[in-house]
Amino acid sequence: MSTSQTAAFVRKDMLPPQDPPTSQAGLVKWLRENLFASWFNAILTLSSVFVIYLLVTHFYPWFRHSVWNANSLAECRTIIAANWGEGASGACWAMLRERWHQFIFGFYPPELYWRPIAVFLGLLLAVAPVLFTQLPRQMLLFSLAYPLLAIWLLWGGSAWPVIMIAAGFGIGFLALRFLDEVSSILAIVAAIVAPILFWLFAVGPLDDVLSKAIPLAIEPVASDRFGGFLLAITIGAGGIALSLPLGIILALGRQSNMFLIKSCSVMFIEFIRGVPLITLLFVASLLLNYFLPPGTNFDIILRVMILVTMFAAAYIAEVIRGGLAALPRGQYEAADALGLDYWKAQRLIILPQALKISIPGIVSTFIGMFKDTTLVTFVGLFDPLKGIPDFIRADFNWKGIYWEPFVFVGAIFFILNFSMSRYAMYLERKLKRDHR
Amino acid sequence: MTEPHFERDIDRSHMQVSDEVAIQIENMNKWYGQFHVLRDINLTVNQGERIVIAGPSGSGKSTMIRCINRLEEHQSGRIIVDGTELTSDLKNIDKVRSEVGMVFQHFNLFPHLTILENCTLAPIWVRKIPKKEAEETAMYFLEKVKIPDQALKYPGQLSGGQQQRVAIARSLCMKPRIMLFDEPTSALDPEMIKEVLDTMIELAEEGMTMLCVTHEMGFAQAVANRVIFMDQGQIVEQNNPHDFFNNPQSERTKLFLSQILGH
Numbered sequence A: 001m002s003t004s005q006t007a008a009f010v011r012k013d014m015l016p017p018q019d020p021p022t023s024q025a026g027l028v029k030w031l032r033e034n035l036f037a038s039w040f041n042a043i044l045t046l047s048s049v050f051v052i053y054l055l056v057t058h059f060y061p062w063f064r065h066s067v068w069n070a071n072s073l074a075e076c077r078t079i080i081a082a083n084w085g086e087g088a089s090g091a092c093w094a095m096l097r098e099r100w101h102q103f104i105f106g107f108y109p110p111e112l113y114w115r116p117i118a119v120f121l122g123l124l125l126a127v128a129p130v131l132f133t134q135l136p137r138q139m140l141l142f143s144l145a146y147p148l149l150a151i152w153l154l155w156g157g158s159a160w161p162v163i164m165i166a167a168g169f170g171i172g173f174l175a176l177r178f179l180d181e182v183s184s185i186l187a188i189v190a191a192i193v194a195p196i197l198f199w200l201f202a203v204g205p206l207d208d209v210l211s212k213a214i215p216l217a218i219e220p221v222a223s224d225r226f227g228g229f230l231l232a233i234t235i236g237a238g239g240i241a242l243s244l245p246l247g248i249i250l251a252l253g254r255q256s257n258m259f260l261i262k263s264c265s266v267m268f269i270e271f272i273r274g275v276p277l278i279t280l281l282f283v284a285s286l287l288l289n290y291f292l293p294p295g296t297n298f299d300i301i302l303r304v305m306i307l308v309t310m311f312a313a314a315y316i317a318e319v320i321r322g323g324l325a326a327l328p329r330g331q332y333e334a335a336d337a338l339g340l341d342y343w344k345a346q347r348l349i350i351l352p353q354a355l356k357i358s359i360p361g362i363v364s365t366f367i368g369m370f371k372d373t374t375l376v377t378f379v380g381l382f383d384p385l386k387g388i389p390d391f392i393r394a395d396f397n398w399k400g401i402y403w404e405p406f407v408f409v410g411a412i413f414f415i416l417n418f419s420m421s422r423y424a425m426y427l428e429r430k431l432k433r434d435h436r
Numbered sequence B: 001m002t003e004p005h006f007e008r009d010i011d012r013s014h015m016q017v018s019d020e021v022a023i024q025i026e027n028m029n030k031w032y033g034q035f036h037v038l039r040d041i042n043l044t045v046n047q048g049e050r051i052v053i054a055g056p057s058g059s060g061k062s063t064m065i066r067c068i069n070r071l072e073e074h075q076s077g078r079i080i081v082d083g084t085e086l087t088s089d090l091k092n093i094d095k096v097r098s099e100v101g102m103v104f105q106h107f108n109l110f111p112h113l114t115i116l117e118n119c120t121l122a123p124i125w126v127r128k129i130p131k132k133e134a135e136e137t138a139m140y141f142l143e144k145v146k147i148p149d150q151a152l153k154y155p156g157q158l159s160g161g162q163q164q165r166v167a168i169a170r171s172l173c174m175k176p177r178i179m180l181f182d183e184p185t186s187a188l189d190p191e192m193i194k195e196v197l198d199t200m201i202e203l204a205e206e207g208m209t210m211l212c213v214t215h216e217m218g219f220a221q222a223v224a225n226r227v228i229f230m231d232q233g234q235i236v237e238q239n240n241p242h243d244f245f246n247n248p249q250s251e252r253t254k255l256f257l258s259q260i261l262g263h
């Protein structure tokens, strides 16, 4: 072997690297590599630039001619014509100035706007510890209590029914906690049956007594006052919160060895996926009335939320099933060999990994569902995309206003959905970093 | 087949086979559909025995030891582990599984949990041991397998040999009375095989009851008190290592040994 002695004619030090020639550096190089790498590439680049040019020149004037101060569409048009000449087109944002609150709150009583605002801020607070694990875990207690608090604030009325619902969950939790020592199946059954019995038989009488003793009520707001983004976010957030657990249960059910559970899950998933959402919404608005005992006043928003949840859950179940199938058998075997029972193995080993794989699909489903909440317009609810604009157009002042509501509502949907998709990417990266 | 030799002498002072029966398998049969994988298996393992199971690929070695903790279900005959018979009764299965540790060919660590969490998960959730105590136990066993400094890493950050030692520590944290190994070194590079075998030898020295499917005949000679040869779903021959290697009885054993030892 030769030694590392340096011969006299060999340079000892490396020369500093020379600057690359200009054709290989900076902007020129970047353009060349990314936009003009070949003839075909160059043609594509030029035609894309042309399309972008057409779009911008077409839409830019419309935005530039915007009018913010006017009392009607006709007034907007006069102002635009005066400023930019006859025939110029422009956006009439004055409509938003006058009607923005209807896009946001629908027909919620204006003096009570603080309630949905508080609920929305509460939503951010409740969701934060779920989204960001760095935050203190105690915040999750608020997240748990939040849904009922939100329901009470949004719809108002007596607080007792809501407290009773919470009490039912408390009973279920206690049953689970103390019967788990005896048998985990018994515990699960009791945790489901006990609250239902409580809600069915104890809530009515208790509510009467308590409401008389201590009236705890705020002004009620009926469901037909809801509209705009208040409605979309209520249905969307409720659907998201409910469809994930339901989707997990359906996915596990579909994998189950128990024939009945498996076939029920498969039928549910395939039926829901095979039917358009609008059909389900009509079911919510019309058919459920036939099945429910006469006289029950089952809130339309709640009905829609349940069906939207079922719809999203079926898709989420399929996404999660893919995640479950991607896990190697060894994970199940190791969990079994350590003596973990089915539920513990699922909760501690299988689902955390399967859900991680499924994040992109789950978030796409959420985004799709949130956008689909605009379909509630077909059952007479005032969604922000069609219901509210149509209502505004019915006003003589704003008759004929067309693009502005779409642009405005589309922009808000975009911001909300884009944040969801960004968060999903953050989560994916974070989980990857944690586990490698 | 590489034959690692073990530099140090093996301490046999604790390797005592007691009269107490740890595992009893009687006339056990298993089918996969029409395929008869295990035929009339009879096997008694006493507490403290160290058994190596060898045999050609597909002979049913894995299937047999996986029946012992019910990762596979047998169709006829009886399996009694530590006095508990394995039936479809879930209580019995859970009881047996918490007494029997298992180490797999592909480690099967939980990739989303740290090494420490891998080791404390089952003690906390199955044995209901307080977290702090479980962590102390875990660190004790991680030190034993010589990787305490990796406790906060994730499995993906460790080498194969280290992962397999973590898998052994994870099983030991449940304080099992019996350990099953299914080709624990087959997925490892040669230089890592030795570190895993060393860990297993230490375990044997402490008197653990072990059933080990392996092709490491050096390990068999060093620590096993019995070698079992399986072929086509049957136990063809069993003997102490000395006689098994020097004086095999059946033709099939001879053929297998000549292939595996390269004579």
Ligand SMILES: Nc1ncnc2c1ncn2[C@@H]1O[C@H](COP(=O)(O)OP(=O)(O)OP(=O)(O)O)[C@@H](O)[C@H]1O
Pocket (backbone or CB within 6 Å): B032, B035, B037, B055, B056, B057, B058, B059, B060, B061, B062, B063, B064
């Ligand atoms: N889930 C299964 N379904 C059907 N047949 C199976 C299944 N698992 C194993 N077998 C078959 O059972 C036989 C025994 O398999 P087993 O894994 O026990 O063999 P082995 O002795 O461990 O082999 P190896 O040394 O390759 O690990 C093989 O023929 C195999 O193809």
Ligand SMILES: [Mg+2]
Pocket (backbone or CB within 6 Å): B061, B062, B063, B182, B183
């Ligand atoms: Mg095998």
